[in-house]
Amino acid sequence: xxxxxxxxxxxxxxxxxxxxxxxxxxxxxxxxxxxxxxxxxxxxxxxxxxxxxxxxxxxxxxxxxxxxxxxxxxxxxxxxxxxxxxxxxxxxxxxxxxxxxxxxxxxxxxxxxxxxxxxxxxxxxxxxxxxxxxxxxxxxxxxxxxxxxxxxxxxxxxxxxxxxxxxxxxxxxxxxxxxxxxxxxxxxxxxxxxxxxxxxxxxxxxxxxxxxxxxxxxxxxxxxxxxxxxxxxxxxxxxxxxxxxxxxxxxxxxxxxxxxxxxxxxxxxxxxxxxxxxxxxxxxxxxxxxxxxxxxxxxx
Numbered sequence: 001x002x003x004x005x006x007x008x009x010x011x012x013x014x015x016x017x018x019x020x021x022x023x024x025x026x027x028x029x030x031x032x033x034x035x036x037x038x039x040x041x042x043x044x045x046x047x048x049x050x051x052x053x054x055x056x057x058x059x060x061x062x063x064x065x066x067x068x069x070x071x072x073x074x075x076x077x078x079x080x081x082x083x084x085x086x087x088x089x090x091x092x093x094x095x096x097x098x099x100x101x102x103x104x105x106x107x108x109x110x111x112x113x114x115x116x117x118x119x120x121x122x123x124x125x126x127x128x129x130x131x132x133x134x135x136x137x138x139x140x141x142x143x144x145x146x147x148x149x150x151x152x153x154x155x156x157x158x159x160x161x162x163x164x165x166x167x168x169x170x171x172x173x174x175x176x177x178x179x180x181x182x183x184x185x186x187x188x189x190x191x192x193x194x195x196x197x198x199x200x201x202x203x204x205x206x207x208x209x210x211x212x213x214x215x216x217x218x219x220x221x222x223x224x225x226x227x228x229x230x231x232x233x234x235x236x237x238x239x240x241x242x243x244x245x246x247x248x249x250x251x252x253x254x255x256x257x258x259x260x261x262x263x264x265x266x267x268x269x270x271x272x273x274x275x276x277x278x279x280x281x282x283x284x285x286x287x288x289x290x291x292x293x294x295x296x297x298x299x300x
Contacts, residue, residue: 025080025081027079027081027082027083029075029079030072030075030076030079030082030083030084031083033068033069033071033072033075034072034083034084034229036064036065036068037065037066037068037069037071037072038065038233038236038237039065040061040062040064040065040068041061041062041065041066041069041237041240042236042237042240043061044058044061044062044065045237045240045241045243045244046239046240046243046248047061048244048248049243049244049247049248049249050248084222084226084229085219085222087219088215088219088222088223088226091211091214091215092277092278093211093214093278094211094212094214094215094223096211096274096275096277096278097208097209097211097212097227097274097278098211098226098227098230099230099274100161100165100204100208100270100271100274100275100277101205101208101209101227101230101231101234101271102230102233102234103234103267103268103270103271103274104165104168104204104205104208104234104267104268104271105230105231105232105233105234105235105238106234106235106237106238106241106264106267107168107169107172107238107263107264107265107267107268107271108168108197108201108234108235108238109234109235109236109237109238109239109242110238110239110241110242110260110263110264110267111171111172111197111261111264112134112137113238113239113242114172114175114242114246114257114260114261114264115130115133115134115190115194116130116134117246117250117251117252117257118175118179118190118254118257119133119134119183120251121250121251121252122181122183122251122252122253122254122257123181123182123183124183125183133186133190134194136191136194136195136198137194137195137197137198137201138198139198140194140195140197140198140199140201140202141198141201141202142202143202144198144199144201144202144203145202145205145206147202148160148202148203148206149206151163151203152206152207157207157210157278158275158276158278160203160204160207160275161203161204161207161208161272161274161275161276161278162272162275162276163203164199164200164201164202164203164204164205164207164272164275165200165204165268165269165271165272165273165274165275166200166268166269166272167196167197167199167200167203168196168197168199168200168201168204168268168271168272169200169264169265169266169268169269169271169272170193170196170200171193171194171195171196171197171200171264171268172193172197172261172262172264172265172268173261173265174192174193174196175189175190175193175261176258176261176262176265178193179193179254179257180254181254200268204271204275207275207278208227208274208275209224209227211223211227211278212224212226212227238264238267241263242260242263245259245260245263246259246260
């Protein structure tokens with residue numbers, strides 16, 4: 001699939017050169033620092049249950065992640081062409097999108113893992129049945145994503161992001177209060193939460209990822225990469241956080257899963273707050289031609 005997408009891109013995408021004749025240089029040291037910092041923090045969270053929360057290995061990886069993270073920040077502030085340019089975050093909407101996507105994918109990854117652990121653990125379902133049980137979520141995302149453009153035109157970008165974040169938070173809240181220990185009432189106990197998170201995902205992601213379009217053309221690809229870093233980093237840390245919350249066991253009890261749902265609801269609510277912080281219009285489709293060539297940015 002990746003090779004097919006690559007081949008299609010070569011054939012279909014327009015060929016463009018560097019903006020203004022500039023070419024970005026690689027930043028291998030910055031890339032390495034970001035990878036090591038994220039990897040160390042994730043390893044500490046994932047392995048803490050087995051190693052022990054106060055074990056030297058856990059503390060060492062956690063300390064290493066924090067130190068390397070600080071070094072990464074210092075590096076990108078001094079490097080002439082860093083892997084993550086601090087200038088990106090001078091755009092308020094982009095900063096809100098980066099933080100919002102980080103929080104959102106913390107909730108997304110943790111929610112998905114919590115559902116799998118509930119189905120295969122507390123409810124004793126097979127992995128195949130658990131996979132089928134999650135399908136209302138992506139199906140809802142598919143349907144809502146096709147309609148999201150109309151919703152954005154009706155509500156505006158900021159309101160759409162807030163509604164999406166709130167809907168996503170409502171899913172784990174539903175499970176927190178209604179999910180029981182046997183799965184006998186799956187249609188009532190769990191499907192509504194899956195639909196709510198699906199609605200949230202279908203509304204939230206298009207607006208927040210589109211924030212890269214507010215950046216200058218020379219920063220567009222870098223900004224898109226930063227938003228993808230927020231997605232991947234949030235997903236990795238979301239899984240790690242749920243592992244810590246549930247104690248790292250393969251079959252956590254309902255109390256541990258409920259604590260996980262509290263975590264996902266809170267992080268999704270933070271994502272909604274970040275959506276409310278979008279201070280500028282975010283383009284989610286082709287730009288309109290206003291005759292004069294101008295493309296004014298709408299303020300909310």
